[in-house]
Amino acid sequence: MSTVPRKGIKATKPLVPEPATIIDVIVETPSIRSFRLVFDDPGIMKEFSFAPGQIGLMGIPGVGESTFAISSPPSRRDYIQFSVMKTGFVTSAIHELKAGDAVALRAPLGCGFPVDNWKGKNILIAGGGIGMAPLRSLLLYILDHRHQFGDISVFYGARTPADLCFVGDRAHWEEREDIAFIATIDSGQPGWDGRTGVLPRVMEAGRPPAENTVAVICGPPVMIGYALAALARLGFAEGQIFTTLERKMKCGIGLCGRCNVGSKYVCTDGPVFSLADLGNEI
Amino acid sequence: MRFIPEENITALLLRLSENATVWAPQVVRDTVNTVLFAPWREGAEIETGLYSALPVKGLVLPATERLFSFRYHRAGEREKIEIEVDELRERAAVFAARACDAKALVTLDALFLDGSGRSYNDQHYRARRGALTVITLACTSCDSACFCSSFEDGAAATAGSDLIFYPVSGGFLAEAVSATGRELAALDLFQESNLEKPPLAETAKVELARLGQRLLDKFDDIDFWRRTAEGCLSCGYCSYACPACHCFNIFDEMESDRAGGRYRCWDACMFYAYTLESSGHNPRPEAAHRYRNRLAHKFSYFPLNRGEFLCTGCGRCIRGCPAGRDVRDVIKALGAG
């Protein structure tokens, strides 16, 4: 189980969100937008702290709320960012929001990545599509504490160049000498001079050493399946591999029952799990 | 032990009514012609022979409950949201609960009042639970669906009750379990008695030893679960009727242009949409997956996480299932302990 304690949401009224305001909207891709928001109560904003990998339930009262990974790093004190893919009812309504609009937020929830246990280790990050959202938070955390970690390699895959998020970050990550960053798209496209090929294959071709390395993978289930197989071939043990799971959620606090994977709840025991935690329950 | 004569029951219920709504099992003829816990008023007939279709859990986890109301308002240039949580003002008392229903309240407490972070202490549940008095009527007879005797204590379970009534000639022996119960039993409506407690119901039994593991051993045999869930309509009655089932959905409703409420309402893991994700992916697509999960939650996961079964053997899911599914058949089919 991840070791990061849950903190932040008012334990005395866990189902009641706090009003917040959108301060900025970033159009990432045709279907993904990032929303930066601040709690209306400056006291709550000031005390807000979380670990990368933790989640929030952001919503529009009257429409509903949905679960999203926090995609900004803990060091960002002036806003909290969620990167939202438009898929259904609530996410479509969220995509209509502009700076200045009101939302309501319950965060942080769940357990984040056990980064304190990863000190001194090499970190391999592999994110597919919107799965990059929690990994952006993690990567920015790692860069904030760069000296605590060994080699950092990052693989980020999407279907087409237009589906890659975080344009500004990517340019910066590509330039940095102290991390190896590779973005890849599934198949060749005119105007794309970067890597092509599905993410698990590109990652395996890089032959990342398993020794003293933690692998963190997030993305669609198919990608996770192939990536796990690739990591196994590369010699990674279950305890070295971390992922975030996704299940339909409502309460986010271990009560409404629906997000269970075996005896564990994705909302409170996860969403971060090591493969060793999950056994055959994945 | 204390004793209350039959003819004092009305006076007791009136006394309770002074500061609480009293819920008692009654035949509700106008709607479904079945026994339900309903608000009691003087003169109403209480039905204790037939089993109520729904348990008393609705008093702590109502079928529909407003979590908070919200209002949009303009603050200068900006739209702001104001959120207000209703305060629970009313106390409730339940009369003639069954021991299996009362015991299930303690099971729910373990979850809803936990607060360790594996689940959160739920303020709405806490308020209702704290405002509830439970008077249980011990069962001296049972029907063919009951199987509480499989569990420790069986019909003699006292957990979750404040006061337990045992039917004896001319009235009820009253055993106080909590401070609230002791206060009630001290009322002048009660008197001292040296009558003996009556023998309680002995129900059908199933073998619960190692059940959690036996179930997990069979988990991957999906054909087994298809056979056990055969005919299941995914109607969800078994979950709604269960005193220990507690899953809920959350939804918003606008009550005017600018204001509305967020509600939670009972849900059921037997529904297809319960786990249906917006991508169209459903981790539990068949009734067999859902039935397996429901029983695994009750007999494997909840015991693993909380050290007790999420079932008290009340038999409601057996009595009311339109497809004739019987959880005891599954437990038997999972083999001996």
Ligand SMILES: Cc1cc2nc3c(=O)[nH]c(=O)nc-3n(C[C@H](O)[C@H](O)[C@H](O)COP(=O)(O)OP(=O)(O)OC[C@H]3O[C@@H](n4cnc5c(N)ncnc54)[C@H](O)[C@@H]3O)c2cc1C
């Ligand atoms: C741990 C976790 C982290 C997530 N992080 C992100 C993220 O960073 N960015 C992002 O775009 N999406 C993320 N998702 C998925 C996101 O929650 C769903 O896409 C979203 O809830 C769909 O809501 P909807 O109302 O638009 O869809 P609808 O299909 O209309 O769904 C209605 C309701 O069902 C629930 N629901 C449906 N699908 C899901 C689902 N896959 N997961 C959880 N609840 C669901 C929600 O309560 C939703 O409001 C995450 C999900 C989980 C569980």
Ligand code: SF4
């Ligand atoms: S009551 Fe019976 S038919 Fe309905 S969901 Fe439960 S098992 Fe299926």
Ligand code: SF4
């Ligand atoms: S599972 Fe069935 S028998 Fe057990 S408590 Fe629930 S309704 Fe009663």
Ligand code: FES
């Ligand atoms: S979302 Fe309700 S239990 Fe996890």
